Amino acid sequence: MTTVDIVGARKSHGAREVLSGVDLAASDGAVTALLGPSGCGKTTLLRLIAGFDRLDAGEIALGGRVVSGPTAHLPPEKRRIGYVPQEGALFPHLSVAGNVGFGLTRAERRGPRIAETLALVGVSELAARYPHELSGGQQQRVALARALAPRPDVVLLDEPFNGLDLDLRRAVSEEVMAALRKTGASAILVSHDPEEAFASADIVAVMDKGCIAQAAPPETVYAAPASAAVARITGPTIFLDATMRDGRAETALGVLPTRPDPGCRDGAARLCLRPEQIVTVASGEGRAGKVTVRSFRGDHCVLTVAFGDLALPVRAPASMAIGPDEPVHVAVMGPGVAFSGAL
Numbered sequence: 384m385t386t387v388d389i390v391g392a393r394k395s396h397g398a399r400e401v402l403s404g405v406d407l408a409a410s411d412g413a414v415t416a417l418l419g420p421s422g423c424g425k426t427t428l429l430r431l432i433a434g435f436d437r438l439d440a441g442e443i444a445l446g447g448r449v450v451s452g453p454t455a456h457l458p459p460e461k462r463r464i465g466y467v468p469q470e471g472a473l474f475p476h477l478s479v480a481g482n483v484g485f486g487l488t489r490a491e492r493r494g495p496r497i498a499e500t501l502a503l504v505g506v507s508e509l510a511a512r513y514p515h516e517l518s519g520g521q522q523q524r525v526a527l528a529r530a531l532a533p534r535p536d537v538v539l540l541d542e543p544f545n546g547l548d549l550d551l552r553r554a555v556s557e558e559v560m561a562a563l564r565k566t567g568a569s570a571i572l573v574s575h576d577p578e579e580a581f582a583s584a585d586i587v588a589v590m591d592k593g594c595i596a597q598a599a600p601p602e603t604v605y606a607a608p609a610s611a612a613v614a615r616i617t618g619p620t621i622f623l624d625a626t627m628r629d630g631r632a633e634t635a636l637g638v639l640p641t642r643p644d645p646g647c648r649d650g651a652a653r654l655c656l657r658p659e660q661i662v663t664v665a666s667g668e669g670r671a672g673k674v675t676v677r678s679f680r681g682d683h684c685v686l687t688v689a690f691g692d693l694a695l696p697v698r699a700p701a702s703m704a705i706g707p708d709e710p711v712h713v714a715v716m717g718p719g720v721a722f723s724g725a726l
């Protein structure tokens with residue numbers, strides 16, 4: 384178990400600065416998700432932590448020891464790190480047991496460690512098979528076993544569930560993360576999927592413009608994003624034009640409460656809401672609007688509701704019998720997050 388401390392990490396690929404001063408502290412034994420859109424530099428950061436690449440500036444310490452910095456670069460094999468690359472990347476010519484034993488000493492390979500690790504990730508019966516004889520989910524479990532076998536202090540996982548289809552992805556990621564947690568290793572999981580990051584991690588570190596824009600528990604980054612960009616990266620958002628006055632937002636849906644945000648001044652602002660905050664209510668309550676579209680989504684439906692020039696998506700029960708041109712009343716549940724500046 385160990386902490387990962389990153390201060391001012393910078394890295395360019397050619398002329399393009401991909402990381403422009405990353406600060407991140409990942410606690411001992413915790414799972415930290417690095418969440419950000421494709422191309423924002425998540426893999427670049429992971430490779431720097433692993434020691435595959437060198438920093439341009441800044442410092443990375445593992446367990447308090449500087450492993451990357453202006454005068455230090457500990458080689459990857461000395462960092463006690465396990466790496467699970469995208470789509471597993473198992474050695475095709477080795478059996479499952481051969482893959483899992485790859486990073487072990489000869490003595491360890493003869494001992495119980497391979498069987499123990501396969502049991503930990505629930506694939507004991509696959510030891511003699513070869514990678515092409517495994518399903519995608521099984522390959523990912525074996526890839527985790529290979530990373531865990533040498534008992535690393537830190538496990539780095541680079542979008543390990545990307546290649547799996549959605550249903551399998553949820554199940555495999557739950558099982559793999561549960562197995563990982565049993566080891567007590569600190570872990571950094573790269574993801575571009577907010578739901579996966581929320582379900583897996585203790586802390587979600589949101590990457591934007593080459594920096595960590597916010598690092599906080601999943602509930603916090605979702606309900607109280609530090610910027611409009613963080614709000615967009617962490618899930619669906621609805622921005623309303625607002626005028627801020629004394630901590631309340633005047634909007635087309637009425638005067639709405641906001642989370643305390645010292646950064647948002649009185650005047651023009653954007654109020655960020657999550658879709659589930661905008662709901663239908665009994666007539667006489669909330670604001671009256673007119674349905675323009677009803678879209679069935681299985682367990683709920685989404686109404687597009689017009690309030691004069693403004694059209695908003697509104698969640699409603701799937702059973703709600705309502706169609707275009709009918710009136711509906713809409714209210715906002717809970718506070719929004721206000722950001723200074725107009726839409």
Ligand SMILES: Nc1ncnc2c1ncn2[C@@H]1O[C@H](COP(=O)(O)OP(=O)(O)OP(=O)(O)O)[C@@H](O)[C@H]1O
Pocket residue numbers: 396397401419420421422423424425426427428575
């Ligand atoms: N070795 C390299 N040489 C040149 N450019 C690179 C190199 N590695 C990455 N890049 C560029 O750096 C940027 C960040 O890449 P990176 O792979 O770190 O992003 P990412 O957030 O992990 O993306 P994804 O989610 O798609 O894997 C991209 O524009 C990429 O094209």
